Amino acid sequence: xxxxxxxxxxxxxxxxxxxxxxxxxxxxxxxxxxxxxxxxxxxxxxxxxxxxxxxxxxxxxxxxxxxxxxxxxxxxxxxxxxxxxxxxxxxxxxxxxxxxxxxxxxxxxxxxxxxxxxxxxxxxxxxxxxxxxxxxxxxxxxxxxxxxxxxxxxxxxxxxxxxxxxxxxxxxxxxxxxxxxxxxxxxxxxxxxxxxxxxxxxxxxxxxxxxxxxxxxx
Amino acid sequence: xxxxxxxxxxxxxxxxxxxxxxxxxxxxxxxxxxxxxxxxxxxxxxxxxxxxxxxxxxxxxxxxxxxxxxxxxxxxxxxxxxxxxxxxxxxxxxxxxxxxxxxxxxxxxxxxxxxxxxxxxxxxxxxxxxxxxxxxxxxxxxxxxxxxxxxxxxxxxxxxxxxxxxxxxxxxxxxxxxxxxxxxxxxxxxxxxxxxxxxxxxxxxxxxxxxxxxxxxx
DNA sequence: AATAATTTTTAGACTTATCTAAATTAATAT
DNA sequence: ATATTAATTTAGATAAGTCTAAAAATTATT
Ligand SMILES: [Mn+2]
Ligand SMILES: [Mn+2]
Ligand SMILES: [Mn+2]
Ligand SMILES: [Mn+2]
Numbered sequence: 001x002x003x004x005x006x007x008x009x010x011x012x013x014x015x016x017x018x019x020x021x022x023x024x025x026x027x028x029x030x031x032x033x034x035x036x037x038x039x040x041x042x043x044x045x046x047x048x049x050x051x052x053x054x055x056x057x058x059x060x061x062x063x064x065x066x067x068x069x070x071x072x073x074x075x076x077x078x079x080x081x082x083x084x085x086x087x088x089x090x091x092x093x094x095x096x097x098x099x100x101x102x103x104x105x106x107x108x109x110x111x112x113x114x115x116x117x118x119x120x121x122x123x124x125x126x127x128x129x130x131x132x133x134x135x136x137x138x139x140x141x142x143x144x145x146x147x148x149x150x151x152x153x154x155x156x157x158x159x160x161x162x163x164x165x166x167x168x169x170x171x172x173x174x175x176x177x178x179x180x181x182x183x184x185x186x187x188x189x190x191x192x193x194x195x196x197x198x199x200x201x202x203x204x205x206x207x208x209x210x211x212x213x214x215x216x217x218x
Numbered sequence: 219x220x221x222x223x224x225x226x227x228x229x230x231x232x233x234x235x236x237x238x239x240x241x242x243x244x245x246x247x248x249x250x251x252x253x254x255x256x257x258x259x260x261x262x263x264x265x266x267x268x269x270x271x272x273x274x275x276x277x278x279x280x281x282x283x284x285x286x287x288x289x290x291x292x293x294x295x296x297x298x299x300x301x302x303x304x305x306x307x308x309x310x311x312x313x314x315x316x317x318x319x320x321x322x323x324x325x326x327x328x329x330x331x332x333x334x335x336x337x338x339x340x341x342x343x344x345x346x347x348x349x350x351x352x353x354x355x356x357x358x359x360x361x362x363x364x365x366x367x368x369x370x371x372x373x374x375x376x377x378x379x380x381x382x383x384x385x386x387x388x389x390x391x392x393x394x395x396x397x398x399x400x401x402x403x404x405x406x407x408x409x410x411x412x413x414x415x416x417x418x419x420x421x422x423x424x425x426x427x428x429x430x431x432x433x434x435x436x
Numbered sequence: 437a438a439t440a441a442t443t444t445t446t447a448g449a450c451t452t453a454t455c456t457a458a459a460t461t462a463a464t465a466t
Numbered sequence: 467a468t469a470t471t472a473a474t475t476t477a478g479a480t481a482a483g484t485c486t487a488a489a490a491a492t493t494a495t496t
Pocket of ligand 2: 082126127
């Protein structure tokens with residue numbers, strides 16, 4: 001069974017390899033985890049012996065298939081807990097990361113899947129990051145949060161992340177429902193809100209609302 | 219900040235001193251935690267230096283005030299998580315302990331209190347064990363689960379642990395509400411169910427129902 | 437291609453938590 | 467009161483994870 005430290009290393013390697021592609025350097029991992037390069041070297045040797053990563057001295061590391069799917073599983077747990085904390089315990093967006101950083105290490109497959117069901121199988125976390133399903137598959141990339149819709153492009157609402165009645169009621173008021181056509185007209189920098197078109201009618205929505213609406217590009 | 223190991227030791231000491239009163243022996247702790255007496259001795263020295271326990275060599279240990287209230291806090295977390303797992307994630311009674319054993323170590327006062335509120339400030343966990351409040355006070359002992367009402371004695375329903383609509387509806391059908399007079403007539407060993415009187419009318423309830431109804435003795 | 441700068445690894449030390457085996461203290465029985 | 471037994475502590479090892487400082491390898495620069 002993986003230690004908490006080992007899990008954090010795997011997650012860091014996943015994050016860095018997703019960002020920069022190819023193999024990940026010792027220094028990059030050290031920086032990501034606020035530790036020293038020498039500690040990373042030690043750990044890489046260990047993870048490599050256990051076949052979680054491919055490691056050639058001085059050449060950087062990459063995840064094995066086994067390592068990759070485990071790292072994805074930790075990310076899944078992290079993001080599901082964040083959904084719980086924000087949607088059900090009323091935490092603010094900026095308060096949940098550190099707690100999820102701990103909760104992601106709780107070991108119980110049943111717990112993860114029951115939590116997933118309880119949350120209604122969300123596809124994105126409160127920060128708009130995609131949540132892999134039980135099989136480790138990320139939601140189809142065609143669905144993105146409204147808040148990340150490219151300028152000028154049009155999209156169709158395909159899902160809603162949050163299931164709070166008050167939120168759904170508010171969407172109703174905004175005339176947003178599954179299937180609505182949407183488009184971002186302008187981003188207001190100072191509060192991250194958006195001037196938008198909903199079914200060709202001009203409207204205005206906050207970032208908090210936009211990130212909870214999933215769009216498929218047209 | 220306490221390590222997970224230290225927290226488990228404090229909790230074990232609390233549990234043993236609640237059961238047997240007075241000071242707790244090295245061997246008792248070792249057995250409770252499935253470890254060796256020598257490991258316990260080492261840890262006692264450490265906890266004592268940090269003022270979590272009173273420790274005199276060969277004389278056993280007891281919690282300091284600080285140690286006691288911290289241990290109670292861990293118990294609080296453990297039991298609140300158990301309520302969440304059973305009432306909201308549909309875990310069975312026997313499946314939650316090991317998971318709560320991990321969750322109890324998550325560090326965030328805000329999390330505990332928000333969870334408490336989300337669960338509606340329950341007084342007992344799914345096993346019928348009392349849950350201390352934020353101040354570390356256990357629910358007044360006059361309230362006990364129906365399932366622990368002594369034979370022949372009568373009691374009054376003062377609270378309901380579970381807040382599931384389906385459960386409340388079922389209580390309604392059984393004619394049980396706050397203030398109802400209840401009495402246990404007989405315990406059916408093979409399924410732990412009870413023959414009872416509710417407002418002097420004979421009825422039958424399962425253990426699962428009985429443990430979620432809080433009684434104050436008349 | 438040789439040198440300098442940077443990155444990475446190794447060597448050695450430290451902390452936490454655990455163990456086995458031996459020594460010590462306390463409790464019990466003669 | 468001694469001797470025996472049981473409980474507890476100490477001594478010495480080990481494993482995980484981290485660190486600093488030094489050595490080695492790689493990369494960049496002249
Ligand atoms: Mn973490
Ligand atoms: Mn997130
Ligand atoms: Mn525990
Ligand atoms: Mn319990």
